[in-house]
Amino acid sequence: MTHFSLRTATLAVALTAIASLAQAHNAWLLPSSTVFSKADTVSVDAAVSNDLFVANHAPLRLDGLQITAPDGSTVKAENETKLKLRSVFDVSVAQPGTYRIAVINTGAFASWKDKATGQNKRARGTPETIAKEVPADAQDVTITQSSGRIETFVTVGKPSALKPIGQGLELIAAGSPTDLAKGEKATFTLHLDGQPAKDLEVSVTAGNTQYRDKLEEFKVKTDDKGQFSVTWPAAGMYWLDANTKDTKTTVPQAKERRLSYAATLEVMP
Structure with a gap:
């Protein structure tokens, strides 16, 4: 199993008879919390790692960090720092509604x-x-042109609808991406340049992979409307990953465009 540019190394294949975790590097954002009852501050870790949500490889570059408030305005990160194995920053979440915290990579x-x-x-x-x-x-x-989005979501008080971006791969939730619970079914839509991303494979992986012998990811496919559903098997942090390619390039001489998307979602008990 491999994933597009958001994963920066090939799978390590087990060479013994004992089953082992074969997983490539993952790029992710991990918020300290995804739901607040009132205005607060969320701390976010950003890293590229061997194990999901464990900073054990390299910090994620934050050149393309974009934080969008519920009203569509841009919020500036606070206390941004690059450490040896992870980047960290704070976000003051004051407005009621859902924030989108993303790192955009174009190249x-x-x-x-x-x-x-x-x-x-x-x-x-x-x-x-x-x-x-x-x-x-x-x-x-x-x-080859590339476009990637790595993101997570934080809600203060009552969730609000995410405003469509219309560029690259993006996630649109039927409900709120911060209102997820164990055993419940959640429906999402993936868009590609503002249109439904049809027949696209989406991988969903729970965190704590360092404590499992197998990756235990599961995959679903989007339908003709770009929709897919997930019934969450357990509470915890999940990493959602999708990628595709097409020929809709804007870079001179480029014949292929590769697109990737990854999101960190929290599922409550």
């Missing part, structure tokens, strides 16, 4: 053959700078 990847040496070369950059990374005499140039 491009180029590969080519060096004309002089014949060696294969690679480079990463932004959609605006990737062309500068490729020599003018490069051969067999391939450019």
